[in-house]
Amino acid sequence: MTSTLTRPPSLYISHGAPNLILYDSDTRDFWRSLGANVPRPSAILIMSAHFETARPTFEKGAHPGMIYDFGGFEPELYQMAYPAPGAPALAQQAFELARAANLDAALSEGRGYDHGTWIPLKVMFPHADIPVATLSVQPRENGAHHFALGRALSPLRDEGVLIIGSGSATHNLRAFFGGEDTPPWALTFNEWLHDRIEAGDAAAIAAWEQGPDALRNHPTPEHYLPLPFAFGAAGPGTKGKRLHHAIVGPISLDTYGFS
Incomplete structure:
Protein backbone atom coordinates (compact mmCIF):
# COMPACT_ATOMS: atom_id res chain seq x y z
CA MET A 1 0.00 0.00 0.00
CA THR A 2 1.60 3.26 -1.11
CA ILE A 21 -1.24 5.21 22.32
CA LEU A 22 1.16 6.07 25.17
CA TYR A 23 4.02 3.62 24.66
CA ASP A 24 6.42 2.59 21.94
CA SER A 25 5.32 -0.59 20.17
CA ASP A 26 5.38 -2.13 16.73
CA THR A 27 1.62 -1.60 16.54
CA ARG A 28 1.77 2.11 17.29
CA ASP A 29 4.63 2.50 14.81
CA PHE A 30 2.60 0.66 12.19
CA TRP A 31 -0.45 2.89 12.71
CA ARG A 32 1.72 5.96 12.28
CA SER A 33 3.19 4.55 9.06
CA LEU A 34 -0.22 3.52 7.79
CA GLY A 35 -1.61 7.02 8.23
CA ALA A 36 1.37 8.50 6.43
CA ASN A 37 1.13 6.15 3.44
CA VAL A 38 -2.56 5.59 2.84
CA PRO A 39 -3.97 7.91 0.15
CA ARG A 40 -5.13 11.01 1.99
CA PRO A 41 -8.89 10.58 2.41
CA SER A 42 -11.51 13.21 1.81
CA ALA A 43 -13.23 11.96 4.99
CA ILE A 44 -13.28 8.92 7.26
CA LEU A 45 -16.23 6.64 8.05
CA ILE A 46 -15.41 4.39 10.99
CA MET A 47 -17.41 1.63 12.67
CA SER A 48 -16.30 1.18 16.28
CA ALA A 49 -16.91 -1.86 18.44
CA HIS A 50 -17.76 0.58 21.25
CA PHE A 51 -20.72 2.22 19.49
CA GLU A 52 -23.48 -0.39 19.80
CA ASP A 69 -15.19 4.92 27.80
CA PHE A 70 -12.62 3.16 29.99
CA GLY A 71 -11.44 3.21 33.56
CA GLY A 72 -8.28 2.55 35.55
CA PHE A 73 -5.82 3.73 32.92
CA GLU A 74 -3.09 6.38 33.02
CA PRO A 75 -4.40 9.85 33.96
CA PRO A 83 -10.70 17.56 17.70
CA ALA A 84 -11.32 16.28 14.16
CA PRO A 85 -14.51 17.79 12.72
CA GLY A 86 -17.54 15.64 12.16
CA ALA A 87 -18.81 14.83 8.69
CA PRO A 88 -22.57 15.49 8.61
CA ALA A 89 -22.86 15.31 4.83
CA LEU A 90 -21.02 11.99 4.76
CA ALA A 91 -23.23 10.59 7.53
CA GLN A 92 -26.32 11.63 5.56
CA GLN A 93 -24.99 10.10 2.35
CA ALA A 94 -24.06 6.84 4.10
CA PHE A 95 -27.48 6.72 5.74
CA GLU A 96 -29.16 7.09 2.35
CA GLY A 112 -18.58 11.81 20.62
CA TYR A 113 -15.56 9.78 19.62
CA ASP A 114 -15.11 6.62 21.70
CA HIS A 115 -11.69 5.04 22.15
CA GLY A 116 -12.22 2.59 19.29
CA THR A 117 -12.32 5.68 17.09
CA TRP A 118 -9.99 8.27 18.53
CA ILE A 119 -7.12 6.08 19.72
CA PRO A 120 -6.10 4.73 16.27
CA LEU A 121 -7.04 7.93 14.43
CA LYS A 122 -4.99 10.12 16.75
CA VAL A 123 -1.91 8.06 15.86
CA MET A 124 -2.72 7.69 12.15
CA PHE A 125 -3.84 11.27 11.49
CA PRO A 126 -2.47 13.34 14.39
CA HIS A 127 -3.38 16.71 12.85
CA ALA A 128 -7.08 15.88 13.28
CA ASP A 129 -7.87 17.72 10.06
CA ILE A 130 -9.86 15.02 8.25
CA PRO A 131 -13.65 14.97 8.87
CA VAL A 132 -14.89 11.83 10.63
CA ALA A 133 -18.31 10.20 10.68
CA THR A 134 -18.88 7.32 13.07
CA LEU A 135 -21.09 4.30 12.57
CA SER A 136 -22.45 1.81 15.07
CA VAL A 137 -21.99 -1.95 15.25
CA GLN A 138 -25.09 -4.12 15.68
CA PRO A 139 -24.20 -6.96 18.05
CA ARG A 140 -27.59 -8.63 17.63
CA GLU A 141 -27.04 -8.96 13.88
CA ASN A 142 -24.76 -11.47 12.18
CA GLY A 143 -21.67 -11.23 10.03
CA ALA A 144 -23.68 -11.37 6.80
CA HIS A 145 -25.62 -8.26 7.88
CA HIS A 146 -22.40 -6.36 8.52
CA PHE A 147 -20.90 -7.53 5.24
CA ALA A 148 -24.02 -6.28 3.41
CA LEU A 149 -23.79 -2.96 5.22
CA GLY A 150 -20.19 -2.54 4.13
CA ARG A 151 -21.09 -3.47 0.56
CA ALA A 152 -23.87 -0.86 0.53
CA LEU A 153 -21.39 1.83 1.58
CA SER A 154 -18.55 0.77 -0.74
CA PRO A 155 -19.33 3.49 -3.36
CA LEU A 156 -18.10 6.06 -0.84
CA ARG A 157 -14.55 4.89 -1.49
CA ASP A 158 -14.84 6.22 -5.04
CA GLU A 159 -15.22 9.66 -3.46
CA GLY A 160 -12.05 9.31 -1.42
CA VAL A 161 -13.68 8.15 1.83
CA LEU A 162 -11.55 5.89 4.02
CA ILE A 163 -13.80 3.20 5.52
CA ILE A 164 -12.54 1.60 8.73
CA GLY A 165 -13.83 -1.17 10.96
CA SER A 166 -12.28 -0.86 14.44
CA GLY A 167 -12.40 -3.89 16.70
CA SER A 168 -10.06 -6.75 17.61
CA ALA A 169 -9.29 -9.88 15.62
CA THR A 170 -9.42 -11.91 18.84
CA HIS A 171 -10.95 -10.51 22.02
CA ASN A 172 -11.29 -12.63 25.14
CA LEU A 173 -10.74 -10.14 27.97
CA ARG A 174 -11.34 -12.68 30.73
CA ALA A 175 -8.45 -14.76 29.43
CA PHE A 176 -6.34 -11.62 29.00
CA PHE A 177 -6.86 -10.41 32.57
CA GLY A 178 -6.26 -13.96 33.76
CA GLY A 179 -2.67 -13.44 32.69
CA GLU A 180 -2.54 -16.17 30.07
CA ASP A 181 0.24 -16.34 27.55
CA THR A 182 -1.03 -16.55 24.00
CA PRO A 183 -3.09 -19.77 24.09
CA PRO A 184 -3.25 -22.21 21.17
CA TRP A 185 -6.96 -21.48 20.62
CA ALA A 186 -6.21 -17.79 19.98
CA LEU A 187 -3.38 -18.57 17.57
CA THR A 188 -5.52 -21.09 15.69
CA PHE A 189 -8.45 -18.73 15.20
CA ASN A 190 -6.21 -15.80 14.32
CA GLU A 191 -4.46 -17.80 11.61
CA TRP A 192 -7.74 -19.23 10.32
CA LEU A 193 -8.94 -15.64 10.00
CA HIS A 194 -5.79 -14.64 8.16
CA ASP A 195 -6.07 -17.54 5.73
CA GLN A 210 -18.00 -21.73 12.41
CA GLY A 211 -14.29 -20.93 12.69
CA PRO A 212 -12.11 -22.84 15.17
CA ASP A 213 -12.84 -21.82 18.78
CA ALA A 214 -14.63 -18.78 17.40
CA LEU A 215 -16.82 -18.14 20.44
CA ARG A 216 -13.90 -18.63 22.78
CA ASN A 217 -12.05 -15.88 20.94
CA HIS A 218 -15.14 -13.68 20.76
CA PRO A 219 -17.48 -14.42 23.68
CA THR A 220 -19.40 -11.35 22.46
CA PRO A 221 -19.31 -10.33 18.79
CA GLU A 222 -18.91 -6.54 18.80
CA HIS A 223 -15.13 -6.55 18.25
CA TYR A 224 -15.38 -9.02 15.40
CA LEU A 225 -18.27 -7.59 13.37
CA PRO A 226 -16.41 -4.50 12.08
CA LEU A 227 -14.29 -7.02 10.11
CA PRO A 228 -16.98 -8.33 7.74
CA PHE A 229 -18.13 -4.70 7.46
CA ALA A 230 -14.69 -3.63 6.21
CA PHE A 231 -14.51 -6.69 3.94
CA GLY A 232 -17.87 -5.81 2.39
CA ALA A 233 -16.84 -2.20 1.88
CA ALA A 234 -14.05 -3.36 -0.42
CA GLY A 235 -16.52 -4.40 -3.09
CA PRO A 236 -16.96 -7.69 -4.98
CA GLY A 237 -14.15 -10.15 -5.66
CA THR A 238 -11.81 -8.72 -3.06
CA LYS A 239 -9.03 -10.53 -1.25
CA GLY A 240 -7.70 -8.92 1.91
CA LYS A 241 -4.10 -8.63 3.04
CA ARG A 242 -2.72 -8.68 6.55
CA LEU A 243 -0.81 -5.42 6.90
CA HIS A 244 0.32 -5.85 10.50
CA HIS A 245 0.61 -8.81 12.86
CA ALA A 246 0.95 -8.71 16.64
CA ILE A 247 -0.68 -10.66 19.45
CA VAL A 248 -0.55 -9.98 23.20
CA GLY A 249 -1.78 -12.89 25.28
CA PRO A 250 -5.12 -13.84 23.72
CA ILE A 251 -5.66 -10.39 22.11
CA SER A 252 -4.75 -10.02 18.44
CA LEU A 253 -3.67 -6.59 17.17
CA ASP A 254 -3.75 -7.57 13.50
CA THR A 255 -4.71 -5.05 10.83
CA TYR A 256 -6.12 -5.95 7.41
CA GLY A 257 -6.45 -3.94 4.24
CA PHE A 258 -8.98 -4.50 1.47
CA SER A 259 -8.49 -2.75 -1.82
Missing part, protein backbone atom coordinates in the same frame (compact mmCIF):
# COMPACT_ATOMS: atom_id res chain seq x y z
CA SER A 3 0.68 6.87 -1.47
CA THR A 4 0.46 6.44 -5.26
CA LEU A 5 -3.02 4.98 -4.81
CA THR A 6 -5.88 7.43 -5.17
CA ARG A 7 -8.80 5.30 -3.95
CA PRO A 8 -8.51 4.58 -0.24
CA PRO A 9 -8.68 0.98 0.88
CA SER A 10 -11.08 -0.21 3.50
CA LEU A 11 -9.34 -1.23 6.71
CA TYR A 12 -9.95 -3.43 9.71
CA ILE A 13 -7.89 -2.24 12.68
CA SER A 14 -7.53 -4.09 15.97
CA HIS A 15 -7.44 -1.08 18.27
CA GLY A 16 -6.13 -2.68 21.46
CA ALA A 17 -6.23 -1.10 24.91
CA PRO A 18 -6.53 2.69 25.20
CA ASN A 19 -3.00 3.06 26.59
CA LEU A 20 -1.49 1.60 23.43
CA THR A 53 -27.05 -0.01 18.55
CA ALA A 54 -29.85 -2.25 17.32
CA ARG A 55 -29.68 -0.85 13.78
CA PRO A 56 -27.00 0.90 11.71
CA THR A 57 -26.70 4.41 13.12
CA PHE A 58 -24.63 7.20 11.60
CA GLU A 59 -23.50 10.08 13.78
CA LYS A 60 -24.09 13.38 11.98
CA GLY A 61 -22.75 15.83 14.56
CA ALA A 62 -20.50 18.56 13.20
CA HIS A 63 -18.30 18.81 16.30
CA PRO A 64 -18.11 15.47 18.14
CA GLY A 65 -16.68 15.56 21.63
CA MET A 66 -14.66 12.95 23.47
CA ILE A 67 -15.85 9.76 25.16
CA TYR A 68 -13.47 8.28 27.73
CA GLU A 76 -2.97 11.48 30.83
CA LEU A 77 -5.37 9.50 28.64
CA TYR A 78 -8.29 11.42 30.13
CA GLN A 79 -6.65 14.71 29.11
CA MET A 80 -6.20 13.76 25.48
CA ALA A 81 -8.46 15.15 22.78
CA TYR A 82 -9.02 14.45 19.11
CA LEU A 97 -26.99 4.37 0.79
CA ALA A 98 -27.88 2.01 3.63
CA ARG A 99 -31.58 2.75 3.26
CA ALA A 100 -31.36 2.24 -0.51
CA ALA A 101 -29.99 -1.25 0.24
CA ASN A 102 -33.07 -1.95 2.40
CA LEU A 103 -31.16 -1.66 5.65
CA ASP A 104 -33.05 -0.07 8.53
CA ALA A 105 -30.58 2.72 9.18
CA ALA A 106 -30.82 5.74 11.48
CA LEU A 107 -29.04 9.02 12.19
CA SER A 108 -27.85 10.27 15.56
CA GLU A 109 -26.48 13.59 16.75
CA GLY A 110 -24.43 14.37 19.83
CA ARG A 111 -22.32 11.24 20.23
CA ARG A 196 -9.76 -16.92 4.97
CA ILE A 197 -9.25 -13.19 4.45
CA GLU A 198 -6.29 -13.60 2.11
CA ALA A 199 -8.22 -16.26 0.19
CA GLY A 200 -11.07 -13.79 -0.31
CA ASP A 201 -13.49 -16.14 1.46
CA ALA A 202 -16.20 -13.64 2.30
CA ALA A 203 -18.69 -16.40 3.15
CA ALA A 204 -16.41 -17.80 5.87
CA ILE A 205 -15.73 -14.34 7.28
CA ALA A 206 -19.48 -13.68 7.45
CA ALA A 207 -20.17 -17.10 9.04
CA TRP A 208 -17.30 -16.59 11.49
CA GLU A 209 -18.95 -18.57 14.30
Whole structure:
Protein backbone atom coordinates (compact mmCIF):
# COMPACT_ATOMS: atom_id res chain seq x y z
CA MET A 1 0.00 0.00 0.00
CA THR A 2 1.60 3.26 -1.11
CA SER A 3 0.68 6.87 -1.47
CA THR A 4 0.46 6.44 -5.26
CA LEU A 5 -3.02 4.98 -4.81
CA THR A 6 -5.88 7.43 -5.17
CA ARG A 7 -8.80 5.30 -3.95
CA PRO A 8 -8.51 4.58 -0.24
CA PRO A 9 -8.68 0.98 0.88
CA SER A 10 -11.08 -0.21 3.50
CA LEU A 11 -9.34 -1.23 6.71
CA TYR A 12 -9.95 -3.43 9.71
CA ILE A 13 -7.89 -2.24 12.68
CA SER A 14 -7.53 -4.09 15.97
CA HIS A 15 -7.44 -1.08 18.27
CA GLY A 16 -6.13 -2.68 21.46
CA ALA A 17 -6.23 -1.10 24.91
CA PRO A 18 -6.53 2.69 25.20
CA ASN A 19 -3.00 3.06 26.59
CA LEU A 20 -1.49 1.60 23.43
CA ILE A 21 -1.24 5.21 22.32
CA LEU A 22 1.16 6.07 25.17
CA TYR A 23 4.02 3.62 24.66
CA ASP A 24 6.42 2.59 21.94
CA SER A 25 5.32 -0.59 20.17
CA ASP A 26 5.38 -2.13 16.73
CA THR A 27 1.62 -1.60 16.54
CA ARG A 28 1.77 2.11 17.29
CA ASP A 29 4.63 2.50 14.81
CA PHE A 30 2.60 0.66 12.19
CA TRP A 31 -0.45 2.89 12.71
CA ARG A 32 1.72 5.96 12.28
CA SER A 33 3.19 4.55 9.06
CA LEU A 34 -0.22 3.52 7.79
CA GLY A 35 -1.61 7.02 8.23
CA ALA A 36 1.37 8.50 6.43
CA ASN A 37 1.13 6.15 3.44
CA VAL A 38 -2.56 5.59 2.84
CA PRO A 39 -3.97 7.91 0.15
CA ARG A 40 -5.13 11.01 1.99
CA PRO A 41 -8.89 10.58 2.41
CA SER A 42 -11.51 13.21 1.81
CA ALA A 43 -13.23 11.96 4.99
CA ILE A 44 -13.28 8.92 7.26
CA LEU A 45 -16.23 6.64 8.05
CA ILE A 46 -15.41 4.39 10.99
CA MET A 47 -17.41 1.63 12.67
CA SER A 48 -16.30 1.18 16.28
CA ALA A 49 -16.91 -1.86 18.44
CA HIS A 50 -17.76 0.58 21.25
CA PHE A 51 -20.72 2.22 19.49
CA GLU A 52 -23.48 -0.39 19.80
CA THR A 53 -27.05 -0.01 18.55
CA ALA A 54 -29.85 -2.25 17.32
CA ARG A 55 -29.68 -0.85 13.78
CA PRO A 56 -27.00 0.90 11.71
CA THR A 57 -26.70 4.41 13.12
CA PHE A 58 -24.63 7.20 11.60
CA GLU A 59 -23.50 10.08 13.78
CA LYS A 60 -24.09 13.38 11.98
CA GLY A 61 -22.75 15.83 14.56
CA ALA A 62 -20.50 18.56 13.20
CA HIS A 63 -18.30 18.81 16.30
CA PRO A 64 -18.11 15.47 18.14
CA GLY A 65 -16.68 15.56 21.63
CA MET A 66 -14.66 12.95 23.47
CA ILE A 67 -15.85 9.76 25.16
CA TYR A 68 -13.47 8.28 27.73
CA ASP A 69 -15.19 4.92 27.80
CA PHE A 70 -12.62 3.16 29.99
CA GLY A 71 -11.44 3.21 33.56
CA GLY A 72 -8.28 2.55 35.55
CA PHE A 73 -5.82 3.73 32.92
CA GLU A 74 -3.09 6.38 33.02
CA PRO A 75 -4.40 9.85 33.96
CA GLU A 76 -2.97 11.48 30.83
CA LEU A 77 -5.37 9.50 28.64
CA TYR A 78 -8.29 11.42 30.13
CA GLN A 79 -6.65 14.71 29.11
CA MET A 80 -6.20 13.76 25.48
CA ALA A 81 -8.46 15.15 22.78
CA TYR A 82 -9.02 14.45 19.11
CA PRO A 83 -10.70 17.56 17.70
CA ALA A 84 -11.32 16.28 14.16
CA PRO A 85 -14.51 17.79 12.72
CA GLY A 86 -17.54 15.64 12.16
CA ALA A 87 -18.81 14.83 8.69
CA PRO A 88 -22.57 15.49 8.61
CA ALA A 89 -22.86 15.31 4.83
CA LEU A 90 -21.02 11.99 4.76
CA ALA A 91 -23.23 10.59 7.53
CA GLN A 92 -26.32 11.63 5.56
CA GLN A 93 -24.99 10.10 2.35
CA ALA A 94 -24.06 6.84 4.10
CA PHE A 95 -27.48 6.72 5.74
CA GLU A 96 -29.16 7.09 2.35
CA LEU A 97 -26.99 4.37 0.79
CA ALA A 98 -27.88 2.01 3.63
CA ARG A 99 -31.58 2.75 3.26
CA ALA A 100 -31.36 2.24 -0.51
CA ALA A 101 -29.99 -1.25 0.24
CA ASN A 102 -33.07 -1.95 2.40
CA LEU A 103 -31.16 -1.66 5.65
CA ASP A 104 -33.05 -0.07 8.53
CA ALA A 105 -30.58 2.72 9.18
CA ALA A 106 -30.82 5.74 11.48
CA LEU A 107 -29.04 9.02 12.19
CA SER A 108 -27.85 10.27 15.56
CA GLU A 109 -26.48 13.59 16.75
CA GLY A 110 -24.43 14.37 19.83
CA ARG A 111 -22.32 11.24 20.23
CA GLY A 112 -18.58 11.81 20.62
CA TYR A 113 -15.56 9.78 19.62
CA ASP A 114 -15.11 6.62 21.70
CA HIS A 115 -11.69 5.04 22.15
CA GLY A 116 -12.22 2.59 19.29
CA THR A 117 -12.32 5.68 17.09
CA TRP A 118 -9.99 8.27 18.53
CA ILE A 119 -7.12 6.08 19.72
CA PRO A 120 -6.10 4.73 16.27
CA LEU A 121 -7.04 7.93 14.43
CA LYS A 122 -4.99 10.12 16.75
CA VAL A 123 -1.91 8.06 15.86
CA MET A 124 -2.72 7.69 12.15
CA PHE A 125 -3.84 11.27 11.49
CA PRO A 126 -2.47 13.34 14.39
CA HIS A 127 -3.38 16.71 12.85
CA ALA A 128 -7.08 15.88 13.28
CA ASP A 129 -7.87 17.72 10.06
CA ILE A 130 -9.86 15.02 8.25
CA PRO A 131 -13.65 14.97 8.87
CA VAL A 132 -14.89 11.83 10.63
CA ALA A 133 -18.31 10.20 10.68
CA THR A 134 -18.88 7.32 13.07
CA LEU A 135 -21.09 4.30 12.57
CA SER A 136 -22.45 1.81 15.07
CA VAL A 137 -21.99 -1.95 15.25
CA GLN A 138 -25.09 -4.12 15.68
CA PRO A 139 -24.20 -6.96 18.05
CA ARG A 140 -27.59 -8.63 17.63
CA GLU A 141 -27.04 -8.96 13.88
CA ASN A 142 -24.76 -11.47 12.18
CA GLY A 143 -21.67 -11.23 10.03
CA ALA A 144 -23.68 -11.37 6.80
CA HIS A 145 -25.62 -8.26 7.88
CA HIS A 146 -22.40 -6.36 8.52
CA PHE A 147 -20.90 -7.53 5.24
CA ALA A 148 -24.02 -6.28 3.41
CA LEU A 149 -23.79 -2.96 5.22
CA GLY A 150 -20.19 -2.54 4.13
CA ARG A 151 -21.09 -3.47 0.56
CA ALA A 152 -23.87 -0.86 0.53
CA LEU A 153 -21.39 1.83 1.58
CA SER A 154 -18.55 0.77 -0.74
CA PRO A 155 -19.33 3.49 -3.36
CA LEU A 156 -18.10 6.06 -0.84
CA ARG A 157 -14.55 4.89 -1.49
CA ASP A 158 -14.84 6.22 -5.04
CA GLU A 159 -15.22 9.66 -3.46
CA GLY A 160 -12.05 9.31 -1.42
CA VAL A 161 -13.68 8.15 1.83
CA LEU A 162 -11.55 5.89 4.02
CA ILE A 163 -13.80 3.20 5.52
CA ILE A 164 -12.54 1.60 8.73
CA GLY A 165 -13.83 -1.17 10.96
CA SER A 166 -12.28 -0.86 14.44
CA GLY A 167 -12.40 -3.89 16.70
CA SER A 168 -10.06 -6.75 17.61
CA ALA A 169 -9.29 -9.88 15.62
CA THR A 170 -9.42 -11.91 18.84
CA HIS A 171 -10.95 -10.51 22.02
CA ASN A 172 -11.29 -12.63 25.14
CA LEU A 173 -10.74 -10.14 27.97
CA ARG A 174 -11.34 -12.68 30.73
CA ALA A 175 -8.45 -14.76 29.43
CA PHE A 176 -6.34 -11.62 29.00
CA PHE A 177 -6.86 -10.41 32.57
CA GLY A 178 -6.26 -13.96 33.76
CA GLY A 179 -2.67 -13.44 32.69
CA GLU A 180 -2.54 -16.17 30.07
CA ASP A 181 0.24 -16.34 27.55
CA THR A 182 -1.03 -16.55 24.00
CA PRO A 183 -3.09 -19.77 24.09
CA PRO A 184 -3.25 -22.21 21.17
CA TRP A 185 -6.96 -21.48 20.62
CA ALA A 186 -6.21 -17.79 19.98
CA LEU A 187 -3.38 -18.57 17.57
CA THR A 188 -5.52 -21.09 15.69
CA PHE A 189 -8.45 -18.73 15.20
CA ASN A 190 -6.21 -15.80 14.32
CA GLU A 191 -4.46 -17.80 11.61
CA TRP A 192 -7.74 -19.23 10.32
CA LEU A 193 -8.94 -15.64 10.00
CA HIS A 194 -5.79 -14.64 8.16
CA ASP A 195 -6.07 -17.54 5.73
CA ARG A 196 -9.76 -16.92 4.97
CA ILE A 197 -9.25 -13.19 4.45
CA GLU A 198 -6.29 -13.60 2.11
CA ALA A 199 -8.22 -16.26 0.19
CA GLY A 200 -11.07 -13.79 -0.31
CA ASP A 201 -13.49 -16.14 1.46
CA ALA A 202 -16.20 -13.64 2.30
CA ALA A 203 -18.69 -16.40 3.15
CA ALA A 204 -16.41 -17.80 5.87
CA ILE A 205 -15.73 -14.34 7.28
CA ALA A 206 -19.48 -13.68 7.45
CA ALA A 207 -20.17 -17.10 9.04
CA TRP A 208 -17.30 -16.59 11.49
CA GLU A 209 -18.95 -18.57 14.30
CA GLN A 210 -18.00 -21.73 12.41
CA GLY A 211 -14.29 -20.93 12.69
CA PRO A 212 -12.11 -22.84 15.17
CA ASP A 213 -12.84 -21.82 18.78
CA ALA A 214 -14.63 -18.78 17.40
CA LEU A 215 -16.82 -18.14 20.44
CA ARG A 216 -13.90 -18.63 22.78
CA ASN A 217 -12.05 -15.88 20.94
CA HIS A 218 -15.14 -13.68 20.76
CA PRO A 219 -17.48 -14.42 23.68
CA THR A 220 -19.40 -11.35 22.46
CA PRO A 221 -19.31 -10.33 18.79
CA GLU A 222 -18.91 -6.54 18.80
CA HIS A 223 -15.13 -6.55 18.25
CA TYR A 224 -15.38 -9.02 15.40
CA LEU A 225 -18.27 -7.59 13.37
CA PRO A 226 -16.41 -4.50 12.08
CA LEU A 227 -14.29 -7.02 10.11
CA PRO A 228 -16.98 -8.33 7.74
CA PHE A 229 -18.13 -4.70 7.46
CA ALA A 230 -14.69 -3.63 6.21
CA PHE A 231 -14.51 -6.69 3.94
CA GLY A 232 -17.87 -5.81 2.39
CA ALA A 233 -16.84 -2.20 1.88
CA ALA A 234 -14.05 -3.36 -0.42
CA GLY A 235 -16.52 -4.40 -3.09
CA PRO A 236 -16.96 -7.69 -4.98
CA GLY A 237 -14.15 -10.15 -5.66
CA THR A 238 -11.81 -8.72 -3.06
CA LYS A 239 -9.03 -10.53 -1.25
CA GLY A 240 -7.70 -8.92 1.91
CA LYS A 241 -4.10 -8.63 3.04
CA ARG A 242 -2.72 -8.68 6.55
CA LEU A 243 -0.81 -5.42 6.90
CA HIS A 244 0.32 -5.85 10.50
CA HIS A 245 0.61 -8.81 12.86
CA ALA A 246 0.95 -8.71 16.64
CA ILE A 247 -0.68 -10.66 19.45
CA VAL A 248 -0.55 -9.98 23.20
CA GLY A 249 -1.78 -12.89 25.28
CA PRO A 250 -5.12 -13.84 23.72
CA ILE A 251 -5.66 -10.39 22.11
CA SER A 252 -4.75 -10.02 18.44
CA LEU A 253 -3.67 -6.59 17.17
CA ASP A 254 -3.75 -7.57 13.50
CA THR A 255 -4.71 -5.05 10.83
CA TYR A 256 -6.12 -5.95 7.41
CA GLY A 257 -6.45 -3.94 4.24
CA PHE A 258 -8.98 -4.50 1.47
CA SER A 259 -8.49 -2.75 -1.82
